[in-house]
Amino acid sequence: MKEFEIACPVGKELGRSAIIEAAARAMGVSVKAVSHYRILRRSIDARKEILYRYRIAAFKTGETYEDFRLDEYRDVSSAMPVIIIGAGPAGMFAALRLLARGLKPVILERGKDVHARKFDMAALSREGIVDPDSNYCFGEGGAGTFSDGKLFTRSSKRGDIREVLCQLVNFGADPDIMIDAHPHIGSDRLPGIVENIRKCIVEHGGEYHFGTRVSDIVKKADGSFDVVSAGGQVWSSRKVILATGHSARDIYEMFDRKGWKIEAKGFALGVRVEHPQSLINRIQYHGSYQPYMPAAEYSFVTQIEGRGVFSFCMCPGGILVPSATEAGEVVLNGMSNSARNSRWANAGVVVSVEPEDFPEYSKYGALALLEFQRDVERSMYGFSGSLKAPAQRMMDFCRRVPSKDLPATSYHPGAVNAPLHELLPESISLRLKYAFPEIGNRKMKGYYTNEALLLGVESRTSSPVRIPRDPDTYEHTDVASLYPCGEGAGYSGGIVSSALDGINVANKI
Secondary structure, eight states: OOEEEEEEEETTTOHHHHHHHHHHHHTTTTGGEEEEEEEEEEEEEEESOOOEEEEEEEEETTTTOOOOOOOOOOOOTTSSEEEEESEEEHHHHHHHHHHHOEEEEEEEEESOOOHHHHHHHHHHHHHHOBTBSSSSSSSSSOOOGGGTTTTOOOOGGGSOHHHHHHHHTTTOOOGGGTSSSSBBOOOTTHHHHHHHHHHHHHTTTTTEESSOOOEEEOTTTTTOOOOOOOOSSSSEEOOEEOOTTTTOOHHHHHHHHOOOOOOOEEEEEEEEEEEEEHHHHHHHHTTOOOSSSSSOOOOOOOEETTTHHHHHHEEOOOEHHHHOSSTTOEEEEOOOOOTTTTTTTEEEEEEEGGGGOOOGGGGGGGGGGHHHHHHHHHHHHHHHSSSSEEEEEEHHHHOOOOOOOOOOOOOTOOOOOOOOOHSSSSHHHHHHHHHHHHIIIIIITTOOSSEEEEEEEEOOOOOOOEEOOOOTTTOOSSTTTEEEEEEGGGOOSHHHHHHHHHHHHHHOO
16 A cells, blocks of 8 residues: 555546556556555645645555444444433434444433524524523534534544544535545534434434433432433433533533532633635635635634634634523624635634633632633623624724724624723733734734624633543543533534544443
């Protein structure tokens, strides 16, 4: 087997014969001696001519290889139940692994199924009505279902990423996600994939219970659990996976009341930045963008006064959405459909926050940064009095002057002209002030512009709380047979790493 690279201009087809010829040259054999090949990776190179670069594994006659194979699922109707709290990526992929191992997943989800959930999100965007159990963060599929479905991850140490990608293709995703350097599915396609996963779990004997917000977890004398819903229903099991996502504040508060150990954890907070997509295309493609090219992405990270400032959840050709989970707060996130064809590009630009940065919140103990996060979100709502986002043009923000007007935005509730530089905590605001010109001058010429709109606040980057677990068994350090998992427990960030964490927890069980 030989790995090699071959390039092809974006917009042109890379034919089989070209690959075979390149493989023969790379291996030093004749074309007839090349038996087969596999595309490993495809990425865009925009440094000069706009190219796709392919990484390919080629095989000579007599060499064999095996594609990744998924586990077969068993009928678990009569098997031992394992309760999974949360139907996001960690919960769903834990459930699939349990099916393969012969255990029965019983999924309790506080929100609604993926289709009913859309009506609540529409009411949130159009009427400002926040359903605390069904919104852009809560409901079948979790927050990632309506956030572009980005599948890029650096968490290869957690396990074989191909398992997650193969599962998604198996349930309806485009096979290109197996080779793209920055794969994504799109918020228009993910709901169908999530529904297919649910159907598979149910067909094999698993259970889903929607509208089931967990209000208590009771550890009994025999070591088993009673999991109690807000409606008074009780489910019993000897094993419980906690996969509630990074916004389930009531779970952290329940742990705190019980005296079960939790820890304050650093996260990141900042703004959503919205540019015209045409501007980002011009910057990233050096003025050579053509309509057949994919909408340009960007990412960056820098250090300002001892804290990281970085882009987060970049959505090319995307829109901004309200991600509040409680009344009286303004929270923004971004999403893109599979075509990524809106006229805006948006990304979170956020500053790392550690518990010691805000000592005035230390009185809240492990919930310190959760309360800080909540206060910032409420301050945004307090300024606008609605889900309208406080907003300011980028250069005005950095110069500390009011914006005379605001450009159009994709954010449906709308924006309100605001001194965002004053509304954000000073340590956040000042670092952003220095970061934006640096990025525009050193990394992306044209990024620092008053055409860009900053909207507050981007605050749900990750959990501000960690639920500690034993590194060998993955059980909570205080509560045996309770398995904290995924973003909500502080062990992952994004769809793929959360899915891998769910698989790993299920393997431990």
